[in-house]
Amino acid sequence: MAEGVYSELGCCIVTGGAGAVGSRLVRRLLASGADTIHVVDDLSSGYKWLLPDNPKINFIERDVVEFFGQQFDAPNSHIFHLAAFFANQNSVDHPLEDLHTNGAGTLTVLKWAAENKAKRLVYASAGCSIAGHGIDAPIREDMPVSLHLDTPYQITKALGEFYCNYYLDRVSSVRCRFFNSYGPGEVPGAYRNVIPNFIWLAMHNRPLTITGTGEETRDFIFVDDLVEGLMRCAVIGPAHGEAINLGTGRQTRIEDLANMVIELTESTSAIQYAPRRSWDHSKTRQADISRAEQLLSLAPETSLDVGLRETVDWFREEYDSIARSSDF
Numbered sequence: 001m002a003e004g005v006y007s008e009l010g011c012c013i014v015t016g017g018a019g020a021v022g023s024r025l026v027r028r029l030l031a032s033g034a035d036t037i038h039v040v041d042d043l044s045s046g047y048k049w050l051l052p053d054n055p056k057i058n059f060i061e062r063d064v065v066e067f068f069g070q071q072f073d074a075p076n077s078h079i080f081h082l083a084a085f086f087a088n089q090n091s092v093d094h095p096l097e098d099l100h101t102n103g104a105g106t107l108t109v110l111k112w113a114a115e116n117k118a119k120r121l122v123y124a125s126a127g128c129s130i131a132g133h134g135i136d137a138p139i140r141e142d143m144p145v146s147l148h149l150d151t152p153y154q155i156t157k158a159l160g161e162f163y164c165n166y167y168l169d170r171v172s173s174v175r176c177r178f179f180n181s182y183g184p185g186e187v188p189g190a191y192r193n194v195i196p197n198f199i200w201l202a203m204h205n206r207p208l209t210i211t212g213t214g215e216e217t218r219d220f221i222f223v224d225d226l227v228e229g230l231m232r233c234a235v236i237g238p239a240h241g242e243a244i245n246l247g248t249g250r251q252t253r254i255e256d257l258a259n260m261v262i263e264l265t266e267s268t269s270a271i272q273y274a275p276r277r278s279w280d281h282s283k284t285r286q287a288d289i290s291r292a293e294q295l296l297s298l299a300p301e302t303s304l305d306v307g308l309r310e311t312v313d314w315f316r317e318e319y320d321s322i323a324r325s326s327d328f
Ligand SMILES: NC(=O)c1ccc[n+]([C@@H]2O[C@H](COP(=O)([O-])OP(=O)(O)OC[C@H]3O[C@@H](n4cnc5c(N)ncnc54)[C@H](O)[C@@H]3O)[C@@H](O)[C@H]2O)c1
Pocket: 015, 016, 017, 018, 019, 020, 021, 022, 040, 041, 042, 043, 044, 045, 046, 047, 062, 063, 064, 065, 081, 082, 083, 084, 085, 086, 087, 100, 101, 105, 124, 125, 126, 127, 177, 178, 179, 180, 181, 182, 193
């Protein structure tokens, strides 16, 4: 898509902009010529060092519920609402904190968006939510909504989608259902995704623990491909009101992933197995990406091999910052 379409972006707000995806999105917005980017992030799972030094970034270190519950003058903005309590296991351990950010946070941002005539709100929903488990891959956006979701996080991600639809006559929104994002910017940690954690463990020749048999699959999308989808959702008119999967349409076995990481990091790590987490009932996960192809002309370009290499390079370059930040 021609870069010129992004000239209409003007003032942008990125909630959760110091996070793994948000920080890459902020870089992409800067490269596309956005005027001002207000980043609202309480740094609970994000890091300021992930953001570039740039006078166009207005960094606001605040909780989204508090901040958007008050007056803030930024009319006609494009909002990327990425702030979230991350993710499934964290929400199982801390369900009320999850409800605060993902439930009250999304509602407060939407209410503010309606009152301040936001041009569009792009909501970070989750491919692991909405349709629940026990469904055949690939997951389509029009599958029925499940009332038997597996974690508080999946419930509050779905809740955010309900709120987006409730406000649709006042706030133009797009519900982006992210599959597993990975790439530069994600610091490993107890509650983080499998790829950064495998890379960090492999770099230290520690065992890589698979929770399951290793046959389980996920759909891993490189962060910059996902960010491209978010950019398009902000500016493409017909995306209004839609739910759109952002994945690759490809499944990767977790055991294959572990072996790829071990090879790329030239690690001597062993692979070990632990029981599946009690809430994790999804054996396979794969996005049907035909809606993203049709509405956004989006084709995720980065192969897992190339994306993992780029991620490992980032881990080597940022080793000291990651080591200081990670609890892993
Ligand atoms: N990464 C994935 O694989 C994935 C998959 C599905 C959905 N998502 C969604 O995408 C979004 C971005 O994910 P991510 O991987 O960048 O996560 P992340 O944890 O790196 O980023 C979330 C950011 O939100 C901030 N935040 C948390 N609570 C806040 C609050 N109350 N007020 C203000 N800021 C707050 C954190 O400090 C962090 O910087 C999230 O909404 C997440 O639920 C991500």
